[in-house]
Amino acid sequence: MTDHEAIHAALAQARLADEAGEVPIGAVIVHNGTIIAAGQNRVLRDNDPTAHAEIVAMRAAALALSNYRLLGCTLYATLEPCAMCAGAMIHARLDRLVYAAPDPKAGAAGSVLEVLNHPKLNHQMQVEQGIGAEEAAELLRSFFRERRER
Numbered sequence: 001m002t003d004h005e006a007i008h009a010a011l012a013q014a015r016l017a018d019e020a021g022e023v024p025i026g027a028v029i030v031h032n033g034t035i036i037a038a039g040q041n042r043v044l045r046d047n048d049p050t051a052h053a054e055i056v057a058m059r060a061a062a063l064a065l066s067n068y069r070l071l072g073c074t075l076y077a078t079l080e081p082c083a084m085c086a087g088a089m090i091h092a093r094l095d096r097l098v099y100a101a102p103d104p105k106a107g108a109a110g111s112v113l114e115v116l117n118h119p120k121l122n123h124q125m126q127v128e129q130g131i132g133a134e135e136a137a138e139l140l141r142s143f144f145r146e147r148r149e150r
Contacts, residue, residue, distance in 0.1 A: 058089070
Protein backbone atom coordinates (compact mmCIF):
# COMPACT_ATOMS: atom_id res chain seq x y z
CA MET A 1 0.00 0.00 0.00
CA THR A 2 1.40 3.39 -0.95
CA ASP A 3 1.35 6.50 1.21
CA HIS A 4 -1.09 8.08 -1.26
CA GLU A 5 -3.49 5.15 -1.00
CA ALA A 6 -3.37 5.24 2.80
CA ILE A 7 -3.94 9.00 2.97
CA HIS A 8 -6.92 8.61 0.63
CA ALA A 9 -8.32 5.99 3.02
CA ALA A 10 -7.86 8.47 5.88
CA LEU A 11 -9.61 11.16 3.81
CA ALA A 12 -12.53 8.76 3.31
CA GLN A 13 -12.75 8.45 7.10
CA ALA A 14 -12.70 12.25 7.40
CA ARG A 15 -15.60 12.53 4.95
CA LEU A 16 -17.58 10.01 7.04
CA ALA A 17 -16.92 12.11 10.15
CA ASP A 18 -18.14 15.19 8.27
CA GLU A 19 -21.36 13.39 7.26
CA ALA A 20 -21.91 12.56 10.94
CA GLY A 21 -21.48 16.22 11.96
CA GLU A 22 -18.01 15.77 13.42
CA VAL A 23 -14.92 17.79 12.57
CA PRO A 24 -13.72 16.00 9.41
CA ILE A 25 -10.51 14.32 10.49
CA GLY A 26 -9.68 10.74 9.65
CA ALA A 27 -6.89 8.27 10.29
CA VAL A 28 -5.82 4.79 9.29
CA ILE A 29 -3.06 2.53 10.57
CA VAL A 30 -1.04 0.33 8.24
CA HIS A 31 0.91 -2.75 9.33
CA ASN A 32 2.76 -4.98 6.86
CA GLY A 33 1.25 -3.11 3.92
CA THR A 34 -2.37 -3.53 5.03
CA ILE A 35 -4.79 -1.21 6.79
CA ILE A 36 -5.48 -2.82 10.15
CA ALA A 37 -7.48 0.02 11.72
CA ALA A 38 -9.37 3.16 10.82
CA GLY A 39 -10.69 6.04 12.85
CA GLN A 40 -12.58 9.24 12.48
CA ASN A 41 -13.43 11.97 14.93
CA ARG A 42 -16.15 10.70 17.29
CA VAL A 43 -15.98 13.33 20.01
CA LEU A 44 -19.61 14.44 19.67
CA ARG A 45 -21.11 11.02 18.94
CA ASP A 46 -19.33 9.35 21.85
CA ASN A 47 -19.36 12.33 24.24
CA ASP A 48 -15.66 11.63 24.63
CA PRO A 49 -13.06 14.41 24.46
CA THR A 50 -10.38 11.82 23.67
CA ALA A 51 -12.20 10.31 20.66
CA HIS A 52 -9.98 11.99 18.07
CA ALA A 53 -9.51 10.08 14.82
CA GLU A 54 -5.95 9.07 15.71
CA ILE A 55 -6.91 7.76 19.15
CA VAL A 56 -9.87 5.82 17.72
CA ALA A 57 -7.55 4.26 15.11
CA MET A 58 -4.84 3.42 17.66
CA ARG A 59 -7.38 1.74 19.94
CA ALA A 60 -8.61 -0.39 17.03
CA ALA A 61 -5.05 -1.24 15.93
CA ALA A 62 -4.08 -2.30 19.45
CA LEU A 63 -7.07 -4.65 19.51
CA ALA A 64 -6.22 -5.99 16.04
CA LEU A 65 -2.62 -6.71 17.07
CA SER A 66 -3.48 -7.72 20.66
CA ASN A 67 -0.77 -5.32 21.80
CA TYR A 68 -0.77 -1.71 22.91
CA ARG A 69 2.64 -1.33 21.28
CA LEU A 70 2.05 -0.58 17.61
CA LEU A 71 5.52 -1.59 16.48
CA GLY A 72 5.95 -1.71 12.73
CA CYS A 73 2.90 0.50 12.19
CA THR A 74 2.40 3.74 10.30
CA LEU A 75 -0.42 6.09 11.23
CA TYR A 76 -1.84 8.19 8.39
CA ALA A 77 -3.90 11.21 9.44
CA THR A 78 -5.57 14.02 7.57
CA LEU A 79 -4.39 16.65 10.04
CA GLU A 80 -1.26 17.18 12.11
CA PRO A 81 -1.90 15.61 15.53
CA CYS A 82 -2.64 17.57 18.68
CA ALA A 83 -0.56 17.15 21.84
CA MET A 84 -2.84 14.42 23.22
CA CYS A 85 -2.67 12.35 20.04
CA ALA A 86 1.06 12.92 19.63
CA GLY A 87 1.64 11.74 23.20
CA ALA A 88 -0.40 8.61 22.58
CA MET A 89 1.58 7.94 19.39
CA ILE A 90 4.80 8.05 21.40
CA HIS A 91 3.41 5.65 24.02
CA ALA A 92 2.22 3.31 21.26
CA ARG A 93 5.73 3.30 19.76
CA LEU A 94 4.52 3.92 16.21
CA ASP A 95 7.29 3.67 13.65
CA ARG A 96 5.98 6.42 11.44
CA LEU A 97 3.41 9.21 11.10
CA VAL A 98 2.26 10.61 7.78
CA TYR A 99 -0.16 13.52 7.94
CA ALA A 100 -1.78 15.60 5.23
CA ALA A 101 -2.35 19.15 6.46
CA PRO A 102 -0.52 21.11 9.15
CA ASP A 103 -2.50 22.48 12.09
CA PRO A 104 -1.32 26.04 12.78
CA LYS A 105 -3.54 26.30 15.88
CA ALA A 106 -2.83 23.06 17.75
CA GLY A 107 -0.30 20.98 15.79
CA ALA A 108 2.12 19.05 17.98
CA ALA A 109 4.44 17.78 15.24
CA GLY A 110 6.14 21.13 14.81
CA SER A 111 3.50 23.71 13.88
CA VAL A 112 2.78 24.88 17.44
CA LEU A 113 4.48 22.31 19.67
CA GLU A 114 7.20 19.76 19.08
CA VAL A 115 5.88 16.79 21.01
CA LEU A 116 6.88 14.18 18.45
CA ASN A 117 10.61 13.57 18.32
CA HIS A 118 11.35 15.89 21.22
CA PRO A 119 15.00 15.21 22.10
CA LYS A 120 14.19 14.45 25.75
CA LEU A 121 11.64 11.74 24.95
CA ASN A 122 12.59 8.08 24.72
CA HIS A 123 10.88 7.31 21.41
CA GLN A 124 11.45 8.86 18.02
CA MET A 125 9.47 8.22 14.85
CA GLN A 126 9.68 9.18 11.23
CA VAL A 127 7.28 12.05 10.42
CA GLU A 128 6.23 13.09 6.94
CA GLN A 129 3.64 15.59 5.81
CA GLY A 130 1.90 17.05 2.82
CA ILE A 131 0.35 14.15 0.90
CA GLY A 132 -3.31 15.09 0.37
CA ALA A 133 -2.85 18.36 2.23
CA GLU A 134 -5.06 20.50 0.00
CA GLU A 135 -7.97 18.06 0.06
CA ALA A 136 -7.73 17.67 3.85
CA ALA A 137 -7.52 21.42 4.36
CA GLU A 138 -10.52 22.03 2.07
CA LEU A 139 -12.62 19.52 4.03
CA LEU A 140 -11.86 21.45 7.20
CA ARG A 141 -12.43 24.88 5.61
CA SER A 142 -15.80 23.78 4.21
CA PHE A 143 -16.87 22.30 7.54
CA PHE A 144 -16.09 25.44 9.51
CA ARG A 145 -17.48 27.74 6.79
CA GLU A 146 -20.82 25.90 6.99
CA ARG A 147 -20.75 26.10 10.77
CA ARG A 148 -20.23 29.88 10.70
CA GLU A 149 -23.06 30.33 8.20
CA ARG A 150 -25.57 28.55 10.47
